[in-house]
Amino acid sequence: MSLPPATLEAAARVLRANDRGGWTVPARDLYPFQWNWDSALIALGWRRLDEARALQELASLLAAQWPCGMVPQIVFHRPDPRYFPGPEVWRTGRTPPTSGITQPPVLASCLARMVARARDRALVEAGARRLLPAIERWHRWFHEVRRDPATGLVVTVHPWETGMDDSPLWDEPLAHVPVPEGLRLERRDLVAVPADQRPRMAHYRRFLALVLCFRAWRWDQRRMAAQSPFRVADPTTHLLLLAAERDLEALARRLGVLDPEAIAARTARLEGAIRRHLQDPESGFIHAFDLAAGRRLAARAACAFLAFRAGLATDGLTRALMAWLAAVPFPLPTVHPADPGFERRRYWRGPVWPVLDRLVAWGLEGEPAARLAAVAAELIRRFGFREYHDPLDGHGLGGRDFSWTAALALDWLADG
Ligand code: DGY
Numbered sequence: 001m002s003l004p005p006a007t008l009e010a011a012a013r014v015l016r017a018n019d020r021g022g023w024t025v026p027a028r029d030l031y032p033f034q035w036n037w038d039s040a041l042i043a044l045g046w047r048r049l050d051e052a053r054a055l056q057e058l059a060s061l062l063a064a065q066w067p068c069g070m071v072p073q074i075v076f077h078r079p080d081p082r083y084f085p086g087p088e089v090w091r092t093g094r095t096p097p098t099s100g101i102t103q104p105p106v107l108a109s110c111l112a113r114m115v116a117r118a119r120d121r122a123l124v125e126a127g128a129r130r131l132l133p134a135i136e137r138w139h140r141w142f143h144e145v146r147r148d149p150a151t152g153l154v155v156t157v158h159p160w161e162t163g164m165d166d167s168p169l170w171d172e173p174l175a176h177v178p179v180p181e182g183l184r185l186e187r188r189d190l191v192a193v194p195a196d197q198r199p200r201m202a203h204y205r206r207f208l209a210l211v212l213c214f215r216a217w218r219w220d221q222r223r224m225a226a227q228s229p230f231r232v233a234d235p236t237t238h239l240l241l242l243a244a245e246r247d248l249e250a251l252a253r254r255l256g257v258l259d260p261e262a263i264a265a266r267t268a269r270l271e272g273a274i275r276r277h278l279q280d281p282e283s284g285f286i287h288a289f290d291l292a293a294g295r296r297l298a299a300r301a302a303c304a305f306l307a308f309r310a311g312l313a314t315d316g317l318t319r320a321l322m323a324w325l326a327a328v329p330f331p332l333p334t335v336h337p338a339d340p341g342f343e344r345r346r347y348w349r350g351p352v353w354p355v356l357d358r359l360v361a362w363g364l365e366g367e368p369a370a371r372l373a374a375v376a377a378e379l380i381r382r383f384g385f386r387e388y389h390d391p392l393d394g395h396g397l398g399g400r401d402f403s404w405t406a407a408l409a410l411d412w413l414a415d416g
Helices: 005-018 036-049 051-062 107-116 121-144 168-174 201-216 221-227 235-255 260-277 302-307 315-326 354-361 366-383 403-411
Strands: none
Touching: 005 036, 005 403, 036 051, 036 107, 036 403, 051 107, 051 121, 107 121, 107 235, 121 235, 121 260, 235 260, 235 302, 302 315, 302 354, 315 366, 354 366, 354 403, 366 403
């Protein structure tokens, strides 16, 4: 189902209004800086409007890469009082200021899509050649600096690194994070969005406690990986990294750059670790793993369906996807409505996110892919470019004029 031209023009207007000159804010009032996986997905929208601008979006993010290889979650290009915690809290000592954690790696996959669909092939391929070494260093950082020696899995040290901050996946491991006495917390997010649509205070206190802990460790990434009070293996990070590694290897072969064999070898190791530790042998479902406790977590979330894109589909997982698609009028609910943790309006605890539908559909074909596209198109037509929606009545929630929702309209829903 494709969107009418007027909706696509409105999507382009959202990107232009959120453009800060080479980088794009996810949402004007809520997220006034550059976010990592937002930018990569936003670049796919820019690709339809201006391929040079799309490449610039990725380049401005990679320019903030740390010497160790990490590409940060947030780049604070210029001061803005509307977001907490800002650079004065993170104090990572970087120029431009950045946060000190990362986000799910989708850059390589977005760049691969830009190359595959390029209108100006010479321009986009030249851009890809320039950007790929930095992306490869970031992937290597996941394997080296963030490798859990016991399992071979990638260590995630903060729920913000998963992009799915308050998902019930993190309730159990977060409960072990100590909160310092007298912790001072500001909820500037609640100016733009009602409190029942945002993470609870109890979650936020632990989010901030982790930031302060890592700050006291001077953002020593190896220490964070080894000793963080929150150490998990996140399905989203693993499945998107696996897909991104496959895309990176294919780009390396196509453009004759990097070392595709080395990428293939580490991809095979990552796949083995995911199959051994995250994928349930009977149901095929992909779970989170609490590395601090040494066990797979029982909680289930829709990010498991990114496994289709990562090449880990099983019959059981296909049956689960069908059940989740049928569970609500507007799938995918991020948490199944039969789950006691389900909340229809609260952030990653139930609402349908068009961006997650887009990422899941990227790995699907046929009816399920068409259904997700039809849901996203209907939500956008009825409610505009929102951050997420109530999966029972479709009502728009969270941020408005959301850049990655506008981008997916242009990149995914424009062609039908
Ligand atoms: C927030 O502040 O809500 C973000 O999700 C952090 O990336």
